[in-house]
Amino acid sequence: MAETGLTLQELDTPALVIDLDIMERNIASMAEYCRARGVRLRPHIKTHKVPEIARIQLAAGAVGVTVAKLGEAEVMADAGVRDLFVANQIIGEAKLKRLVALARRCTVTVLADSAEGIRQLGEAVLAAGLRLDVCLELNIAHPEGREGRCGAPPGPEAIRLAQAIHEHPALSFAGILGFRGIPRLFSRDAPAPGMEELRETGREEGRLLTEFAALLEANGIPCPQVIGGSTPTACFVADVPGITEVHPGEYVFSGGTHVGMGMSSVDGCALSVVTTVISRPHPDRAVVDGGSKTFAGDMHPALVPNLKLSGFGLIAALNGPYALPGLLPGAELAALNEEHGMIRLGSDAARAAAVGTRLRIIPNHVCPVVNLFDRVYAVRGERVEQVWTIAARGKLT
Ligand SMILES: Cc1ncc(COP(=O)(O)O)c(C=O)c1O
Numbered sequence: 001m002a003e004t005g006l007t008l009q010e011l012d013t014p015a016l017v018i019d020l021d022i023m024e025r026n027i028a029s030m031a032e033y034c035r036a037r038g039v040r041l042r043p044h045i046k047t048h049k050v051p052e053i054a055r056i057q058l059a060a061g062a063v064g065v066t067v068a069k070l071g072e073a074e075v076m077a078d079a080g081v082r083d084l085f086v087a088n089q090i091i092g093e094a095k096l097k098r099l100v101a102l103a104r105r106c107t108v109t110v111l112a113d114s115a116e117g118i119r120q121l122g123e124a125v126l127a128a129g130l131r132l133d134v135c136l137e138l139n140i141a142h143p144e145g146r147e148g149r150c151g152a153p154p155g156p157e158a159i160r161l162a163q164a165i166h167e168h169p170a171l172s173f174a175g176i177l178g179f180r181g182i183p184r185l186f187s188r189d190a191p192a193p194g195m196e197e198l199r200e201t202g203r204e205e206g207r208l209l210t211e212f213a214a215l216l217e218a219n220g221i222p223c224p225q226v227i228g229g230s231t232p233t234a235c236f237v238a239d240v241p242g243i244t245e246v247h248p249g250e251y252v253f254s255g256g257t258h259v260g261m262g263m264s265s266v267d268g269c270a271l272s273v274v275t276t277v278i279s280r281p282h283p284d285r286a287v288v289d290g291g292s293k294t295f296a297g298d299m300h301p302a303l304v305p306n307l308k309l310s311g312f313g314l315i316a317a318l319n320g321p322y323a324l325p326g327l328l329p330g331a332e333l334a335a336l337n338e339e340h341g342m343i344r345l346g347s348d349a350a351r352a353a354a355v356g357t358r359l360r361i362i363p364n365h366v367c368p369v370v371n372l373f374d375r376v377y378a379v380r381g382e383r384v385e386q387v388w389t390i391a392a393r394g395k396l397t
Pocket of ligand 1: 179231
């Protein structure tokens with residue numbers, strides 16, 4: 001690609017950029033952590049949506065990848081990834097057809113949490129003459145979190161569902177998956193969850209999952225995989241004996257929320273958006289060329305007040321003393337219009353950002369920002385080493 005070899009100063013903006021040294025470090029350290037504990041690592045690729053990054057994760061020891069959508073799975077399969085975990089409920093004829101086609105060319109595992117879901121999966125797979133690995137999704141969401149969504153509560157009904165999968169002639173019961181979430185992340189009047197709380201949550205997630213796996217075994221249902229763990233908790237979940245697999249996603253890049261929780265430093269954040277100051281309409285305001293089409297708004301300080309986030313991301317200069325891993329003091333991406341980002345300038349250093357200055361912004365929540373771009377520049381230091389298509393972006397189905 002023609003842009004390979006360009007510097008960050010030369011790229012057209014807004015440009016999505018991955019610092020390869022940092023990403024490779026993040027991938028290697030999670031892989032090593034899991035390897036040391038004999039726990040399988042299956043990264044969730046909804047964070048990066050890039051087959052080339054999935055390959056780096058697989059080369060580092062991942063057993064396969066996790067996806068949220070069939071469309072993401074299809075992109076990964078087309079790119080040669082052969083072991084896919086679709087961490088979602090697959091309901092309806094259109095999706096079942098695609099699932100069967102996928103299962104013909106890859107090893108696929110899916111989730112189920114209802115008798116109807118199991119019936120639909122079973123019929124489709126039986127008719128196709130295949131067998132399918134199915135995990136039961138458990139709802140073990142923290143009562144003070146916001147992660148409660150799909151999943152059967154770990155009780156008698158969940159045992160019946162596991163039994164139904166286990167006894168089905170075309171389905172193999174592959175285990176259980178649960179996701180505890182983070183307590184009080186979205187609470188208005190509670191302190192931010194810190195490392196101690198994340199450790200506690202991760203261990204609790206592991207305990208709830210392994211206890212239910214033991215209950216299944218006691219009921220004569222072998223439970224091969226016991227799966228949990230997102231980025232904030234994955235290491236703590238992996239520490240729990242009996243956990244066999246973890247599915248962190250964001251660890252590959254980290255972001256402003258992880259810095260806010262104290263679990264990453266700025267120099268562990270691999271993803272940023274390079275923007276250009278296009279206007280200085282007021283001494284205390286700069287406008288950059290990225291707005292709501294560039295930055296996601298789901299992790300704004302107003303939504304997660306206890307994380308003490310500063311605007312829509314962490315802002316650094318491109319060069320000089322305030323370049324990453326430093327930050328530009330007093331600069332806050334305070335408001336977004338579609339094409340414009342309004343930066344409040346609260347220090348002399350920030351007010352020095354003249355028209356034409358480039359600013360590098362680490363998003364609070366990286367996954368939805370990646371989803372807004374067609375491609376990403378993988379840089380080593382200042383220079384673009386590779387340009388990757390974000391092939392699994394925008395996959396709604
Ligand atoms: C089931 C499941 N596992 C793992 C993850 C990965 O979470 P994170 O990106 O925080 O690592 C998610 C994220 O939404 C998820 O839904």
